[in-house]
Amino acid sequence: MNTPPLFIDNLAFSKKNERLAGTLSLTDCQRLNELLQSAQNNSGAADQISYILQGKTDVAGQHLLLLSISANLMTTCQRCLNEMPLNFNLKFKYLIGDVSDTDVEVLDIDNNDDYDLQQASQTMDLIALIEDEIIMAMPIAPAHDNDCGTLARQSGEKPNPFAVLKGFIKS
16 A cells, blocks of 8 residues: 555645544555564564544644654664564644745744644645654663563673683593
């Protein structure tokens, strides 16, 4: 399943209070797929990313986008090198603004924790936005929360290669 690029006019989308829901596969998200490439899901089930995008105008007349992402992905634990599931339930709130990058710096708009600023665009790439948010939410070095069991190698516990010869020593 290869979803065609999904571009929206984010300002018009929020003004009309539109709603868009769908699913993506890893083949739709090439950069994310490369990060997870080493941990192919052996069960045969494709990793799915579900999303809901809701446009909204608040009482102050600000245009907002609300994005919910739910993803169950498979990666590699960096401790035991076995497969490890990553489950995401992410929610984002974007303020659509028609401001330039210099205005963002001057007005200190970007320091609000309630929302992220999105430039008003007639061709906002929704798939790229979803992919970016998942990549930023991924741990740098994924590892199981609990013990991974038997590790492939632990430092200091290497067997002595000459231990086999010990039985050949004559008294």
